[in-house]
Amino acid sequence: MRNDWVGHVIWWHVYPLGFVGAEPEAGPSTGVSHRLGHLEQWLDHLIGLGCNGLALGPVFASGTHGYDTVDYxxxxxRLGDDADFTALVTACRRRGIRVLLDGVFNHAGREFAPVRAALDGTGPREWVRWSGEYPYLFEGHDRLITLDHSSAVVRDLVVEVMCHWLERGADGWRLDAAYAIDPEFWAAVLPRVRERFPDAWFVGEMIHGDYGDYVKRSGLDAVTQYELWKAIWSSLNDRNLFELAWALDRHRAWAADFLPLTFLGNHDVTRIASQVTDSRHLGHAVALLFFLPGVPSVYYGDEFGLRAVKEDRPGGDDAIRPPMPPTPGDGGDDYRRLIGIRRRHPWLTGARIGTDGLTNETLAVVAEGPAGERLSLLLNLADKPFAHGPHDPVAPHSWAIVEG
Incomplete structure (x- = not known):
C-alpha cells in the first residue's frame, strides 16, 4: 500500500521562524543565521511525547512570515542553509522521525524572480494569475501574488521543487491554501512526483469545501480536518455535544476513504488552551484528538498548555508562533499518556466510530477495529456523573477511555 507509514505517524508541528526567534523580516543584507540546530535539541522531546514526525512550517527563503516565498x-x-537542513534531516533519521515540509504553491512573494519579472513587464506573464491588468492577490494581501495554476511553467516548478526536497530527505508535503487551488492542478502535478517518490504523502490545507470530493479529484492523500477542529472546541464551549456528534458523522465517512490530518492547534489559530473557555474541558479535546481516526498533529507548545490568541491585525499571529527555549522543560504528561493509549491501540488510526448516550453535555464515542477491538471515549461536561452502560460513572467535567 502506498505510504502506509502514515498510519503510524503522529506529527509534532513547528513554525520554524517563530520557534527559533527569527527576525520578522529578511532584509537585503540579512546574513545566514544557523538556527535550525535549535530544533534538533527538541527532537528527543518529540520522541518522548510519543510522536515520530516533524511537520515543519515554511523553511524556504521569504520576505517575512514564510508564506511569501522568494526562492523555493x-x-x-534566517534559519540557516542547505547544510543546516541536511543536519536536521539526518538527526531526524537517526531517531526514526519522518519530515513533512510546507509547500506554499498557491501564491508567492512579490520578490520571487518570475513573479517580479511578470509584474514589471520584463518577463512572461504566464507565472501570475491576472484580472485584466492587475494580479490576483491571495486573500487581499498585497505581498502574496497568486500563481497561474493553468500554466505549464507553474506546474513544472511545483514538480521540480517537490522532487528536489523529497530527494533531500523530506517524506511529504503539506500544501498550503489547497482550498484556493483547483483540484485538477494537483491531479496533473502529483502523478509526476509519485513516479519518482511513490511513498511520499501529500496533505492539502482545506478550511472549507467538500473534503471528500477534493481528495478524489485532486489525488491528494489527505486534507486538514478544520471542520472537526472547530466542532471540538465549539461544542465544549457551548456544552452542545450534538454539534460534535454531527461532525463525527461526517468525519467517520471521510475516514473510511482517507486519513484526515487531525489537530487542535496550528500556526493559524488560537491556542487550544485559550480556545477552550472552561479549563476543566481541555482534556476532553486532547482525548478526542488521540482517540479519533486520522493522522494526529500536535502544535508545538500545546503539550505544555501554552496560551495565546490569534488577532486579526498585522502581527496578530506572533503570539501563537512563539520562540522556544534552547531545551524543553518538564510537562506534556497528558499528551504523553494519551499518545501512549494511541500507540497501544494502533487500530484507532483507521477505526470505525459511532456515538451513543448523546445529550447536550454527555457523549460516548465508540471505536471499533478490524479484528473486533472496541474502545469507548466517554465525555462528561455536566455537573453530575455520567453513567453509560456497565461502566463506572464518569465524574462531572471528566472523561474516560474504557474497554467495550
Whole structure:
C-alpha cells in the first residue's frame, strides 16, 4: 500500500521562524543565521511525547512570515542553509522521525524572480494569475501574488521543487491554501512526483469545501480536518455535544476513504488552551484528538498548555508562533499518556466510530477495529456523573477511555 507509514505517524508541528526567534523580516543584507540546530535539541522531546514526525512550517527563503516565498530552492537564511537542513534531516533519521515540509504553491512573494519579472513587464506573464491588468492577490494581501495554476511553467516548478526536497530527505508535503487551488492542478502535478517518490504523502490545507470530493479529484492523500477542529472546541464551549456528534458523522465517512490530518492547534489559530473557555474541558479535546481516526498533529507548545490568541491585525499571529527555549522543560504528561493509549491501540488510526448516550453535555464515542477491538471515549461536561452502560460513572467535567 502506498505510504502506509502514515498510519503510524503522529506529527509534532513547528513554525520554524517563530520557534527559533527569527527576525520578522529578511532584509537585503540579512546574513545566514544557523538556527535550525535549535530544533534538533527538541527532537528527543518529540520522541518522548510519543510522536515520530516533524511537520515543519515554511523553511524556504521569504520576505517575512514564510508564506511569501522568494526562492523555493533555498533555505531561509534566517534559519540557516542547505547544510543546516541536511543536519536536521539526518538527526531526524537517526531517531526514526519522518519530515513533512510546507509547500506554499498557491501564491508567492512579490520578490520571487518570475513573479517580479511578470509584474514589471520584463518577463512572461504566464507565472501570475491576472484580472485584466492587475494580479490576483491571495486573500487581499498585497505581498502574496497568486500563481497561474493553468500554466505549464507553474506546474513544472511545483514538480521540480517537490522532487528536489523529497530527494533531500523530506517524506511529504503539506500544501498550503489547497482550498484556493483547483483540484485538477494537483491531479496533473502529483502523478509526476509519485513516479519518482511513490511513498511520499501529500496533505492539502482545506478550511472549507467538500473534503471528500477534493481528495478524489485532486489525488491528494489527505486534507486538514478544520471542520472537526472547530466542532471540538465549539461544542465544549457551548456544552452542545450534538454539534460534535454531527461532525463525527461526517468525519467517520471521510475516514473510511482517507486519513484526515487531525489537530487542535496550528500556526493559524488560537491556542487550544485559550480556545477552550472552561479549563476543566481541555482534556476532553486532547482525548478526542488521540482517540479519533486520522493522522494526529500536535502544535508545538500545546503539550505544555501554552496560551495565546490569534488577532486579526498585522502581527496578530506572533503570539501563537512563539520562540522556544534552547531545551524543553518538564510537562506534556497528558499528551504523553494519551499518545501512549494511541500507540497501544494502533487500530484507532483507521477505526470505525459511532456515538451513543448523546445529550447536550454527555457523549460516548465508540471505536471499533478490524479484528473486533472496541474502545469507548466517554465525555462528561455536566455537573453530575455520567453513567453509560456497565461502566463506572464518569465524574462531572471528566472523561474516560474504557474497554467495550
Amino acid at each position: 530552492r533555498r533555505i531561509d537564511p
